[in-house]
Amino acid sequence: MTKITNEELLGSIKAKFGDEVITSVTEPxxxxxxxxxxxxxxxxxxxxxxxxxxxxxxxxxxxxxxxPEAEKQIGVIYHLHSLVNNVRxxxxxxxxxxDVKMPTATVLWDGxxxxxxxxxxxxxxxxEGHPDLRRILNVDDMTVFPMxxxxxxxxxxxxxxKDYFFGR
Amino acid sequence: MSDIQIVEAPPGVxxxxxxxxxxxxxxxxxxxxxxxxxxxxxxxxxxxxxxxxASTYDLARFGAERMSFSPRQAxxxxxxGTISKKxxxxxxxxYIQMAEPRWVLAMGACASSGxxxxxxxxxxxxxxxxxxxxxxxxxxxxxxxxxxxxxQIQKLVQTESLRRRSSPEYQKLLASYGIL
Numbered sequence: 001m002t003k004i005t006n007e008e009l010l011g012s013i014k015a016k017f018g019d020e021v022i023t024s025v026t027e028p029x030x031x032x033x034x035x036x037x038x039x040x041x042x043x044x045x046x047x048x049x050x051x052x053x054x055x056x057x058x059x060x061x062x063x064x065x066x067x068p069e070a071e072k073q074i075g076v077i078y079h080l081h082s083l084v085n086n087v088r089x090x091x092x093x094x095x096x097x098x099d100v101k102m103p104t105a106t107v108l109w110d111g112x113x114x115x116x117x118x119x120x121x122x123x124x125x126x127x128e129g130h131p132d133l134r135r136i137l138n139v140d141d142m143t144v145f146p147m148x149x150x151x152x153x154x155x156x157x158x159x160x161x162k163d164y165f166f167g168r
Numbered sequence: 169m170s171d172i173q174i175v176e177a178p179p180g181v182x183x184x185x186x187x188x189x190x191x192x193x194x195x196x197x198x199x200x201x202x203x204x205x206x207x208x209x210x211x212x213x214x215x216x217x218x219x220x221x222a223s224t225y226d227l228a229r230f231g232a233e234r235m236s237f238s239p240r241q242a243x244x245x246x247x248x249g250t251i252s253k254k255x256x257x258x259x260x261x262x263y264i265q266m267a268e269p270r271w272v273l274a275m276g277a278c279a280s281s282g283x284x285x286x287x288x289x290x291x292x293x294x295x296x297x298x299x300x301x302x303x304x305x306x307x308x309x310x311x312x313x314x315x316x317x318x319x320q321i322q323k324l325v326q327t328e329s330l331r332r333r334s335s336p337e338y339q340k341l342l343a344s345y346g347i348l
Contacts, residue, residue, distance in 0.1 A: 136335050138289060139253045146288045157292045 058066035201231035206242035210249030
């Protein structure tokens with residue numbers, strides 16, 4: 001049983017920042033999902049973490065998503081968990097292609113270090129202020145960001161799936 | 169009467185108190201029944217290989233009792249399982265550290281061609297980075313397949329010329345992989 005409802009949670013964010021920080025609110029499967037902007041994200045995260053009532057002290061994950069058809073293609077997604085209140089929140093920030101930068105969350109959580117490195121590795125999101133932003137899972141000399149849609153998932157060196165082996 | 173079978177002598181000239189054969193064949197015979205494999209097992213093929221090593225299939229019957237977990241004492245590199253691109257340099261380093269003569273066996277679809285992992289992070293066959301002598305098909309191959317592949321290696325060892333490793337063709341092969 002959660003000790004804070006999504007309405008109370010949203011209410012405390014709006015009481016602190018007003019309406020302009022949050023651009024969109026949805027609740028898929030009961031998970032409060034809000035959209036914010038690059039300018040406000042660190043303030044928002046700081047508030048959620050340090051507020052005496054909310055106490056979102058646990059950063060579950062940072063990841064990203066790519067919508068090639070959208071105006072702002074790359075979305076960075078933060079999952080927070082308030083262990084005290086047993087409630088979760090998801091925050092999305094969308095940025096335009098060619099300007100894929102975000103302020104780092106390592107100032108709040110040391111655990112954000114590897115999460116941001118992974119997000120950089122797969123989506124090319126540059127986290128400004130990150131102490132050691134380099135690839136973490138893929139080979140160091142990889143030149144692409146493989147989870148972006150413009151890069152093919154398959155390996156170009158594969159030979160046994162060429163069409164001429166199948167009469168195509 | 170023991171039913172233990174001893175390997176046939178290589179073809180040669182036999183007479184009263186002497187037996188003559190070529191050095192190639194004698195050494196090939198000795199090598200092929202005392203191969204020390206280095207198991208480089210990364211996934212499910214490694215489990216099949218463990219079954220091959222265990223009592224039912226018993227790879228020790230073929231003189232491969234002694235697994236070498238150091239590349240420096242190994243004769244045969246058995247690569248079993250998916251090799252990701254990040255693992256590639258490790259495998260290559262292991263191969264380079266092995267002393268000549270050395271043989272490589274690629275077991276299963278992943279080690280041979282990438283298998284189902286046609287993706288940016290997986291090496292599409294270990295022959296992209298090191299030369300391979302025998303490929304075992306299967307996903308994963310049964311222990312019988314591993315034994316057959318191992319016997320193919322033994323045949324290669326028995327018939328290999330003593331001078332092959334210093335031949336220009338072999339040097340060219342290694343150079344094509346960037347290994348000296």
